[in-house]
Amino acid sequence: MGNYIPNQSSLLPQQLATELFNAGRSRDQQPAGTYAREVLEQLLIDLSWSSSRLEGNSKSLLDTKELFELGEQVGPLDEDTLMLLNHKNAIEFMVDAVPTQGITVPIIVDLQAKLMKDLLKDSRDIGSIRQRVVNIHGSVYTPSNIPTLLEETLKVIIDKVRHIRNPVEAAFFLWVNVAYLQPFADGNKRTSRLSANMPLMLYNCAPLSFLDVERNDYATAMLGVYEQRNVAAAVELFEFIYRRSIEKYSVLRASLGVPDPLRARYRQALNELMQFVVFYGRTLEDAFLQVPVDAADLAALRVIANTELDHMEQYNCARYNLARGMTQRWIDAGRPR
Incomplete structure (x- = not known):
C-alpha cells in the first residue's frame, strides 16, 4: 500500500x-x-x-x-x-x-x-x-x-x-x-x-x-x-x-424505473397521506377520510401507503416534503399510524 x-x-x-x-x-x-x-x-x-x-x-x-x-x-x-x-x-x-x-x-x-x-x-x-x-x-x-x-x-x-x-x-x-x-x-x-x-x-x-x-x-x-x-x-x-x-x-x-400507474395517479394523495400521518400525527385511516380516493383503488392504495410508511427514513422523507428531524422523531416513536 x-x-x-x-x-x-x-x-x-x-x-x-x-x-x-x-x-x-x-x-x-x-x-x-x-x-x-x-x-x-x-x-x-x-x-x-x-x-x-x-x-x-x-x-x-x-x-x-x-x-x-x-x-x-x-x-x-x-x-x-x-x-x-x-x-x-x-x-x-x-x-x-x-x-x-x-x-x-x-x-x-x-x-x-x-x-x-x-x-x-x-x-x-x-x-x-x-x-x-x-x-x-x-x-x-x-x-x-x-x-x-x-x-x-x-x-x-x-x-x-x-x-x-x-x-x-x-x-x-x-x-x-x-x-x-x-x-x-x-x-x-x-x-x-x-x-x-x-x-x-x-x-x-x-x-x-x-x-x-x-x-x-x-x-x-x-x-x-x-x-x-x-x-x-x-x-x-x-x-x-x-x-x-x-x-x-x-x-x-x-x-x-417503470412507473406504477396507481402511484402516478395518486401522487398528490400519497403526499397528503404521509403528511397527515408523520407531520400531523393522524392515523392512516383518519388520513384516508381526508383524501379523496376511488373506492375501487382504496385497498391497493392502502397497501402502498403502509409500504411507504414502513420504508420512511431520514434520507427519503424529503420526497414527501417532510423534515428529517421530525421524521426521525416519528420513527423513534415506533412509526405510529
Missing part, C-alpha cells in the same frame, strides 16, 4: 477496472447515492445476509428478510440476529452519511461501531482504533504507539481512496487494505466489506453485495492478502462478485 500512487498504480488490472466501471455505473446524472437508495430494500437483505454468513452466521436469506420486516419485535435477540440487525443499521447509516460527508476516517470508525454494537464484551473496542496487539504466540501487549500508527495508516488509505478516479479500483483498494490493516479489535472484515461500497455509492455504481461467495473462497482470497500481500485471488473473487452484483441490481433498478 505504501508505494501505491492513485491513478498511476492499480491493484486491479486497469482494463478490468475500466470494464467493470462501465458496466456498473449509472448513465443518469443524479446525486451521489441515488443508485444505492433505489435498490436499498434489496441491498439491505443481500449485503447483511452475505456478509454475516461469511462470519459464520446460520440465518438463511429468508430468515433475514423476515427479520427485517419485523424489526426488533422478534423477541430475544441472539448473536446471529444482532449481527444481521447491526449490518442493516450500518448500511442505512452508510447510505445516508457517505453521499453528504464523503469517505472519512470517522465514518469508517462509526461503521465499525454500528456493526459491532452489543457483540463485544469490552465496549472500548467498539468505535475505536485497536489498542492491543496479539503476537504469534498469542500474547497480548499494548505498545503505546499502536493506536497512533493504525489511525495514521488508515488516514493514508482513506486519502488515497479519495483520489482514485475509478470507483471500482477504489472499492477494491479500500476492501483489501482495511482488511489487511485490521485497525479495530474486531469486525475488520465486515467493516471492509461494507466500506468497499462507499466509492461505488459516490459515483452511482451498482453496489457490492458479496452474494454467492463461499467461505473457503473468501478465506483463500484474504489469506493471500494477509500472508503474502498478493491480491491475485482477491482480484478473481472481486470480479466474480461484482459482476454478479451489477447483473442483479441493474435488472432490479430497471424494473423500478
Whole structure:
C-alpha cells in the first residue's frame, strides 16, 4: 500500500477496472447515492445476509428478510440476529452519511461501531482504533504507539481512496487494505466489506453485495492478502462478485424505473397521506377520510401507503416534503399510524 500512487498504480488490472466501471455505473446524472437508495430494500437483505454468513452466521436469506420486516419485535435477540440487525443499521447509516460527508476516517470508525454494537464484551473496542496487539504466540501487549500508527495508516488509505478516479479500483483498494490493516479489535472484515461500497455509492455504481461467495473462497482470497500481500485471488473473487452484483441490481433498478400507474395517479394523495400521518400525527385511516380516493383503488392504495410508511427514513422523507428531524422523531416513536 505504501508505494501505491492513485491513478498511476492499480491493484486491479486497469482494463478490468475500466470494464467493470462501465458496466456498473449509472448513465443518469443524479446525486451521489441515488443508485444505492433505489435498490436499498434489496441491498439491505443481500449485503447483511452475505456478509454475516461469511462470519459464520446460520440465518438463511429468508430468515433475514423476515427479520427485517419485523424489526426488533422478534423477541430475544441472539448473536446471529444482532449481527444481521447491526449490518442493516450500518448500511442505512452508510447510505445516508457517505453521499453528504464523503469517505472519512470517522465514518469508517462509526461503521465499525454500528456493526459491532452489543457483540463485544469490552465496549472500548467498539468505535475505536485497536489498542492491543496479539503476537504469534498469542500474547497480548499494548505498545503505546499502536493506536497512533493504525489511525495514521488508515488516514493514508482513506486519502488515497479519495483520489482514485475509478470507483471500482477504489472499492477494491479500500476492501483489501482495511482488511489487511485490521485497525479495530474486531469486525475488520465486515467493516471492509461494507466500506468497499462507499466509492461505488459516490459515483452511482451498482453496489457490492458479496452474494454467492463461499467461505473457503473468501478465506483463500484474504489469506493471500494477509500472508503474502498478493491480491491475485482477491482480484478473481472481486470480479466474480461484482459482476454478479451489477447483473442483479441493474435488472432490479430497471424494473423500478417503470412507473406504477396507481402511484402516478395518486401522487398528490400519497403526499397528503404521509403528511397527515408523520407531520400531523393522524392515523392512516383518519388520513384516508381526508383524501379523496376511488373506492375501487382504496385497498391497493392502502397497501402502498403502509409500504411507504414502513420504508420512511431520514434520507427519503424529503420526497414527501417532510423534515428529517421530525421524521426521525416519528420513527423513534415506533412509526405510529
